[in-house]
Amino acid sequence: MSNEYKTPDLKSARMRKGEILHERFTLDEEFFNIGKNLKYRIQTYGCQGNEADSEMISGIFEAMGFIRSFDERDADIILLNTCAIRENAENRIWGEIGRLKSYQTKNPNLILGICGCMPQEEVVVNKILKSYPYVGLVFGTHNINELPKYLKDVFVNKKRVIKVHSYEGAIVEDIPKVRMQTHKAWVSIMYGCDEFCTYCVVPFTRGKERSRKKEEIIKEVRELVSQGYQEITLLGQNVNAYGKDFKDEDYKFGDLLYDLDKTGINRIRFTTSHPRDIDGKTITAFKDCKSVMPHLHLPVQSGSNEVLKKMNRGYTKELYLDVIERLKAVKPDISITTDIIVAFPYEEEKDFQETLDLVKKVGFEGAFTFIFSRRSGTPADKYPDIIPAEVQKERLLRLNKVINEGYLRGNKRFLGKTVKVLVDGFSKTDDTKLTGYSEHNKLVNFTGDETKIGKIVLVEVTDAKTWYLEGIEVK
Ligand code: 5AD
Numbered sequence: 009m010s011n012e013y014k015t016p017d018l019k020s021a022r023m024r025k026g027e028i029l030h031e032r033f034t035l036d037e038e039f040f041n042i043g044k045n046l047k048y049r050i051q052t053y054g055c056q057g058n059e060a061d062s063e064m065i066s067g068i069f070e071a072m073g074f075i076r077s078f079d080e081r082d083a084d085i086i087l088l089n090t091c092a093i094r095e096n097a098e099n100r101i102w103g104e105i106g107r108l109k110s111y112q113t114k115n116p117n118l119i120l121g122i123c124g125c126m127p128q129e130e131v132v133v134n135k136i137l138k139s140y141p142y143v144g145l146v147f148g149t150h151n152i153n154e155l156p157k158y159l160k161d162v163f164v165n166k167k168r169v170i171k172v173h174s175y176e177g178a179i180v181e182d183i184p185k186v187r188m189q190t191h192k193a194w195v196s197i198m199y200g201c202d203e204f205c206t207y208c209v210v211p212f213t214r215g216k217e218r219s220r221k222k223e224e225i226i227k228e229v230r231e232l233v234s235q236g237y238q239e240i241t242l243l244g245q246n247v248n249a250y251g252k253d254f255k256d257e258d259y260k261f262g263d264l265l266y267d268l269d270k271t272g273i274n275r276i277r278f279t280t281s282h283p284r285d286i287d288g289k290t291i292t293a294f295k296d297c298k299s300v301m302p303h304l305h306l307p308v309q310s311g312s313n314e315v316l317k318k319m320n321r322g323y324t325k326e327l328y329l330d331v332i333e334r335l336k337a338v339k340p341d342i343s344i345t346t347d348i349i350v351a352f353p354y355e356e357e358k359d360f361q362e363t364l365d366l367v368k369k370v371g372f373e374g375a376f377t378f379i380f381s382r383r384s385g386t387p388a389d390k391y392p393d394i395i396p397a398e399v400q401k402e403r404l405l406r407l408n409k410v411i412n413e414g415y416l417r418g419n420k421r422f423l424g425k426t427v428k429v430l431v432d433g434f435s436k437t438d439d440t441k442l443t444g445y446s447e448h449n450k451l452v453n454f455t456g457d458e459t460k461i462g463k464i465v466l467v468e469v470t471d472a473k474t475w476y477l478e479g480i481e482v483k
């Protein structure tokens with residue numbers, strides 16, 4: 009069947025084929041004024057990868073003459089950059105589209121758009137085609153660089169555009185960006201994921217692993233340093249796989265950390281790491297590179313070897329503990345946080361106990377914890393559905409209790425100490441206080457000098473709560 013839309017299919021999205029192409033983005037003159045007198049609004053959901061994509065999407069909008077709308081009532085286009093990782097993330101989006109529809113009744117010219125990970129799923133696009141005729145623009149994670157063409161079709165040719173590719177395209181450099189902050193920046197170093205954890209939709213929504221060239225990354229970070237940026241967070245679904253796809257040179261994530269340390273950036277963070285792929289050089293970077301911050305987010309997912317196997321994680325609990333030991337050997341005060349899924353289809357009470365045991369052994373100082381969510385097309389979608397909902401919730405509550413003790417313990421170790429804080433701005437809950445993150449990635453609310461926003465200051469910690477530290481700036 010042929011139609012004017014291009015829709016994805018998960019079977020093709022699973023395939024890994026072809027060369028990785030590198031291209032550069034340029035904006036042709038025909039697109040310059042399409043956004044004249046028009047306002048755009050982007051609502052971003054999900055991970056930092058989506059936040060970084062939204063900065064590029066904003067960059068394209070503004071290069072085409074659109075201006076950002078700060079009030080949804082006066083926007084000409086509202087774009088939802090979506091996340092597909094769990095069912096409740098998706099339900100939130102469907103609800104939001106329904107809510108935004110009411111603005112279209114008042115302004116029939118308003119374009120509602122959906123991009124990001126959800127449109128990469130065929131069930132989602134089929135649902136939009138069937139039940140959401142008022143959504144006028146749909147594109148995925150692989151074709152952000154084609155947005156100028158889509159916006160021309162939508163605003164000038166008055167067409168409905170639904171264009172989602174199953175395969176990743178080239179790595180496209182030079183897409184303009186409107187960064188959301190002036191002191192901290194996201195830097196994508198690679199795209200896609202080849203891990204195929206059985207629960208996860210990301211290898212389908214984001215395509216195969218492909219790394220940006222090191223020269224491009226180093227150039228971007230040098231520019232950020234010259235613009236006064238203090239901190240970068242290197243992004244990738246599995247940053248430790250960086251460089252695996254290079255054919256002509258042996259250059260991995262650890263090498264990149266050592267090179268970026270020389271750019272003069274004050275702080276380097278990175279996410280997300282995979283325990284199986286962390287190499288020796290990445291571990292020693294925590295000791296040798298002064299800009300590499302003493303915090304690592306290292307998702308473990310489960311403490312049971314049987315469950316880890318069913319998840320296709322490619323490591324055992326013992327290997328995970330070994331990585332932690334090696335990290336602590338080079339950086340004894342490092343703070344470790346993690347992600348954990350409870351109630352994975354084959355998880356029995358004894359498996360869950362092993363997870364609790366591992367949490368205590370590692371001494372995590374924070375975690376994102378989730379109940380397993382079935383994702384269409386993933387291998388785990390075919391696993392049995394036998395854990396009752398009450399058991400799922402009860403395991404999450406028990407886990408969170410232990411995790412929260414870890415948060416508090418992690419914060420308490422800084423009581424009475426002086427920590428370095430990169431100041432983000434005023435606290436959202438108390439505008440007499442400033443707020444920022446310490447080197448160990450602890451949230452610090454403190455009394456201090458507001459002219460230091462965007463800078464690194466010294467703060468003496470006077471109190472430690474579960475979720476944050478309190479302090480006073482040391483002048
Ligand atoms: N169900 C529950 N949690 C999931 N995650 C990824 N896929 C699922 C799923 N299907 C969690 C993992 C991952 C984090 C980003 O989201 O813990 O590390």
Ligand code: SF4
Pocket residue numbers: 053054055056057058090091092093124125209210213214
């Ligand atoms: Fe969500 Fe994963 Fe897509 Fe990020 S990559 S937006 S976490 S589905």
